Amino acid sequence: MSYVVQRLLTFPLILLGVSILVFVAIRLVPGDAITAMLGTEAGLLTPVQREALAAYFGIDQPIWAQYLRWLTGLFQGDLGISSIYGKPVLSVILERFPLTLQLSLMSMVIALSIGVPLGVLAASRNERPSDLVVRVLAMLGQSTPNFVVGILIIYVLSVFFGFVPAMGTFTPLFADPLASIAQLIFPAITLGFAFAASVTRISRSAMLDVLSDDYVRTARSKGATPMSVIWHHALPNALIPVVTLSGVEFGYLLGGAVIVEQIFALPGLGRLVLDAITQRDYALVQGTVLFIAFNFLVVNLLVDLAYVALDPRIRIGRR
Amino acid sequence: MGKMLSSLFRHPSGRIGLVIIGFYLLAAILGTLGLTPHDPLKLFAIDRLKAPSGTYWFGTDLLGRDAFSRLMVGIRQSMLIAFASVAIATIAGTIIGLLSAWWGGLWDGIFMRVMDVLLAFPAILLALLIIAIVGPGTMTSVAAIAIVYTPIFARVVRGPALSLKQRDFVDAARTFGSSQGYVLTRHLLLNLVAPLAVQVTLALAWALLTEAGLSFLGLGTQPPTPSLGLMLAESRNLMTHAPWLMIFPAVTIMLGILGFNLTGDALRDILDPRTQRREA
Numbered sequence: 001m002s003y004v005v006q007r008l009l010t011f012p013l014i015l016l017g018v019s020i021l022v023f024v025a026i027r028l029v030p031g032d033a034i035t036a037m038l039g040t041e042a043g044l045l046t047p048v049q050r051e052a053l054a055a056y057f058g059i060d061q062p063i064w065a066q067y068l069r070w071l072t073g074l075f076q077g078d079l080g081i082s083s084i085y086g087k088p089v090l091s092v093i094l095e096r097f098p099l100t101l102q103l104s105l106m107s108m109v110i111a112l113s114i115g116v117p118l119g120v121l122a123a124s125r126n127e128r129p130s131d132l133v134v135r136v137l138a139m140l141g142q143s144t145p146n147f148v149v150g151i152l153i154i155y156v157l158s159v160f161f162g163f164v165p166a167m168g169t170f171t172p173l174f175a176d177p178l179a180s181i182a183q184l185i186f187p188a189i190t191l192g193f194a195f196a197a198s199v200t201r202i203s204r205s206a207m208l209d210v211l212s213d214d215y216v217r218t219a220r221s222k223g224a225t226p227m228s229v230i231w232h233h234a235l236p237n238a239l240i241p242v243v244t245l246s247g248v249e250f251g252y253l254l255g256g257a258v259i260v261e262q263i264f265a266l267p268g269l270g271r272l273v274l275d276a277i278t279q280r281d282y283a284l285v286q287g288t289v290l291f292i293a294f295n296f297l298v299v300n301l302l303v304d305l306a307y308v309a310l311d312p313r314i315r316i317g318r319r
Numbered sequence: 320m321g322k323m324l325s326s327l328f329r330h331p332s333g334r335i336g337l338v339i340i341g342f343y344l345l346a347a348i349l350g351t352l353g354l355t356p357h358d359p360l361k362l363f364a365i366d367r368l369k370a371p372s373g374t375y376w377f378g379t380d381l382l383g384r385d386a387f388s389r390l391m392v393g394i395r396q397s398m399l400i401a402f403a404s405v406a407i408a409t410i411a412g413t414i415i416g417l418l419s420a421w422w423g424g425l426w427d428g429i430f431m432r433v434m435d436v437l438l439a440f441p442a443i444l445l446a447l448l449i450i451a452i453v454g455p456g457t458m459t460s461v462a463a464i465a466i467v468y469t470p471i472f473a474r475v476v477r478g479p480a481l482s483l484k485q486r487d488f489v490d491a492a493r494t495f496g497s498s499q500g501y502v503l504t505r506h507l508l509l510n511l512v513a514p515l516a517v518q519v520t521l522a523l524a525w526a527l528l529t530e531a532g533l534s535f536l537g538l539g540t541q542p543p544t545p546s547l548g549l550m551l552a553e554s555r556n557l558m559t560h561a562p563w564l565m566i567f568p569a570v571t572i573m574l575g576i577l578g579f580n581l582t583g584d585a586l587r588d589i590l591d592p593r594t595q596r597r598e599a
Contacts, residue, residue, distance in 0.1 A: 010432070010435070013432060014432065014435050017432065017433070018436050021437075022448070028452045029452050139584075142580060143574075143577035143580050144576075145528050145532060145572060145576070147531075147532060147535050147551070148551070148572060148573060151551065151565060151569065152569065154555075154558075155562065155565060158559065159558075159562075251441070252441045255441035255444055258536070259532050259535060262536060273447060274536065277447055277448075277450070280451075285448075289440070289444060292444055296439060296440070297439050
């Protein structure tokens with residue numbers, strides 16, 4: 001069985017596992033959903049009202065029936081009703097998703113446009129001072145949590161420039177592209193920081209690997225210029241691990257940068273999950289977590305497929 | 320172990336990493352023994368928001384608590400959670416990975432698909448989900464980080480274990496009538512120490528980061544116990560008046576992670592000659 005077929009076959013199986021895990025996990029939360037939803041006012045409910053509410057949300061049925069109901073709903077795009085927002089979970093998610101998507105894309109652009117050139121530079125000057133500087137910077141970058149970067153950025157902006165990034169609301173990209181990008185630029189730098197560091201490290205080591213390959217030596221000995229060897233012969237092959245890393249990292253970012261969205265007060269997917277968890281909105285937690293895991297799985301699948309497309313050795317089944 | 324430490328010490332980044340880890344362990348031990356300059360919980364009401372000085376080395380916070388003492392106890396808290404969670408993940412992951420590889424077939428399929436399901440969640444999300452169920456706290460942080468890391472260890476162990484299983488010396492041992500347990504621990508596990516050591520060190524760096532992140536969100540260590548993430552979060556509204564409250568915890572978190580990352584990289588260099596001097 002080829003690798004691709006195997007990946008495609010296990011995909012729905014894992015997704016089903018994820019849905020069961022999420023569903024069961026949420027049922028393990030102590031306390032009943034109605035009290036969590038209404039707070040102290042739940043005490044004012046008559047038993048009949050309570051039962052009616054339970055029937056409305058479907059939580060009066062056995063757990064497997066609830067799961068089946070939820071699962072059939074999923075296939076129809078119905079993720080339930082959020083108790084915080086009083087709206088369908090899917091529409092709440094789709095409202096928040098554009099910000100997270102744009103933020104992820106911007107961070108990836110930042111990370112790649114810094115990381116790849118730096119990595120190539122370091123590899124082509126292996127063990128020379130500029131290589132060492134890049135390596136130290138990359139190591140520091142990889143060891144700095146994004147919330148530390150975010151707080152330092154806010155500190156520098158507010159103390160030295162008297163400037164506070166716009167917070168709280170989000171200008172959609174299509175409403176006002178410049179304002180939208182300007183608003184997300186600092187959060188994107190925050191997220192792109194450690195990402196750029198890992199891209200630098202992986203492109204450096206991939207480049208070093210490739211530069212010692214026979215075909216690169218052949219290119220050199222036939223008289224190709226050092227520049228041409230690096231950019232035309234070596235880089236395309238060295239980019240394969242960079243693609244893999246960026247894809248996986250992008251999948252993580254699509255899950256919402258919980259902490260960074262919290263620091264910059266951005267209404268993205270990460271904040272939504274956090275709010276849903278702290279306010280015990282069962283349907284919303286379930287829906288968002290499943291949505292994020294789904295995205296993550298799809299991105300990872302695409303990365304694997306891209307990897308196969310880029311590296312024919314795997315396609316044939318040879319590592 | 321001693322040999323590993325001495326070759327780590329000869330590696331430039333390994334040496335820096337070990338020195339940093341050494342200092343953190345020292346701070347953690349002193350913090351546990353209560354040998355801090357001041358009581359980390361005591362409120363020096365007349366000395367609120369004092370800048371760093373001879374009395375308060377890293378200054379005091381809004382309630383007049385000594386930041387240096389709180390950092391020492393915070394380091395202990397972070398280290399405790401990191402070591403405990405990584406230890407659990409290593410043991411659980413190794414057992415799952417080894418048995419998966421050893422039994423093969425259906426068991427392998429079931430174990431590995433369950434691990435795949437856990438890996439389908441971005442790490443922080445899985446941690447948040449667990450916190451949502453159990454409620455925040457030190458034990459929850461340990462459990463959350465351990466569950467996130469278990470599948471990674473299972474994978475790290477399973478791959479090499481599968482290829483070791485095919486090797487002649489394992490066959491020989493079985494032919495001689497060694498018990499399964501003996502073959503598993505003596506012949507498989509001992510040969511997996513190298514990849515595990517690297518993974519453990521890097522996992523510790525990641526666990527420190529996650530613990531700080533969870534505490535920063537208010538979902539990790541609960542006050543009044545000092546924690547690095549919480550100290551950083553509390554400094555946010557005071558950063559213009561008392562930047563030292565932000566700088567010191569930020570640097571402490573960063574250096575700790577750096578120490579484990581450097582050591583992990585150095586270990587990988589030493590244990591895997593193929594990648595020697597490749598990884599920055």
